[in-house]
Amino acid sequence: MTTSLLLLLQQQLAQLVQMNEFLLLEREAFTSRSVEKIQTATAQKQNALVQLQATDQQISGSFVAEDFEQQDIKPIKIEIDNAMAELKKQNEVNGKIVQSNQINLNMLKDILMPRKKDRAAMTYDQAGQKSSHIRGKPIKA
Numbered sequence: 001m002t003t004s005l006l007l008l009l010q011q012q013l014a015q016l017v018q019m020n021e022f023l024l025l026e027r028e029a030f031t032s033r034s035v036e037k038i039q040t041a042t043a044q045k046q047n048a049l050v051q052l053q054a055t056d057q058q059i060s061g062s063f064v065a066e067d068f069e070q071q072d073i074k075p076i077k078i079e080i081d082n083a084m085a086e087l088k089k090q091n092e093v094n095g096k097i098v099q100s101n102q103i104n105l106n107m108l109k110d111i112l113m114p115r116k117k118d119r120a121a122m123t124y125d126q127a128g129q130k131s132s133h134i135r136g137k138p139i140k141a
Helices: 002-032 035-062 065-069 074-112
Strands: 122-124 130-132
Touching: 002 035, 002 074
Parallel strands: none
Antiparallel strands: 122 130
16 A cells, blocks of 8 residues: 555656646746747646646545555655645746736736826835825815
8 A cells, every 4th residue: 555655646746846847837938928838838737737636636535644654655745745835936926927917017008098087196006006096175166
């Protein structure tokens, strides 16, 4: 039973390493703003997530918590934990890039297509989000 768990954990680790590569490709696609690269990277990442989820379900359905406490399992478990931490970090970086790109796109859209409200009162906060400051009461004629 230990060898089958070890094989599944090795497979899971390989999938996590592959997922990290996909996240790096995704970051490159976001920074280059290439729609084709973004679509390809997203599709690859989605497929890798499905495979990773299937492996995870197979592990959780076949083994109990005590199986993971065996000495030959602990080193790969540590590697998996480290890989997961790295994936989380990479995903957060990609999320910040997407958020920054969205803010820049909204600012550009506002410049190119001004709305009817008074643009002089529109400012941007530290996060790059729009905020309007209305001073005083509006005057009715």
